[in-house]
Amino acid sequence: xxxxxxxxxxxxxxxxxxxxxxxxxxxxxxxxxxxxxxxxxxxxxxxxxxxxxxxxxxxxxxxxxxxxxxxxxxxxxxxxxxxxxxxxxxxxxxxxxxxxxxxxxxxxxxxxxxxxxxxxxxxxxxxxxxxxxxxxxxxxxxxxxxxxxxxxxxxxxxxxx
Numbered sequence: 001x002x003x004x005x006x007x008x009x010x011x012x013x014x015x016x017x018x019x020x021x022x023x024x025x026x027x028x029x030x031x032x033x034x035x036x037x038x039x040x041x042x043x044x045x046x047x048x049x050x051x052x053x054x055x056x057x058x059x060x061x062x063x064x065x066x067x068x069x070x071x072x073x074x075x076x077x078x079x080x081x082x083x084x085x086x087x088x089x090x091x092x093x094x095x096x097x098x099x100x101x102x103x104x105x106x107x108x109x110x111x112x113x114x115x116x117x118x119x120x121x122x123x124x125x126x127x128x129x130x131x132x133x134x135x136x137x138x139x140x141x142x143x144x145x146x147x148x149x150x151x152x153x154x155x156x157x158x159x160x161x
Contacts, residue, residue: 002144002145003143003144007138009136009139010042010139016139020045020046022049031108031125032110032121032124033109036112037130041131062081069083082109084112084115084116085111098119123144123147125141125152126144127142
């Protein structure tokens with residue numbers, strides 16, 4: 001399976017949203033984006049941008065589904081926003097229907113994906129976000145599978161080396 005890695009530095013929350021918007025514009029049916037990073041690193045901010053790139057209406061505010069576990073938004077592709085922060089085992093993943101969500105023709109963004117990495121599909125875009133300072137974040141993108149590699153290559157063109 002093809003894979004590719006790339007790093008992007010975001011210098012502000014607004015830039016993180018812009019990176020997400022770019023990704024959202026190029027997502028295709030069945031895309032899965034797995035996000036990892038400590039609290040406050042920008043996972044939800046990036047997801048807000050992805051939602052914007054998918055055409056989620058502006059009047060639907062994208063929030064972290066920490067307590068509901070899954071939020072769903074209409075757009076060019078329906079967006080499922082999943083938060084695994086409170087999930088402790090694979091049984092709970094079955095209860096929220098994660099497999100069915102990820103196997104759909106929609107886009108899925110999963111926060112705290114590192115908690116259940118074994119449950120993720122082989123083909124995915126994994127983004128690890130690390131905090132540099134109050135506003136700066138490093139986004140490490142790892143694409144597994146052709147569509148994720150294609151997405152990273154588009155990022156290379158947009159954000160440059």
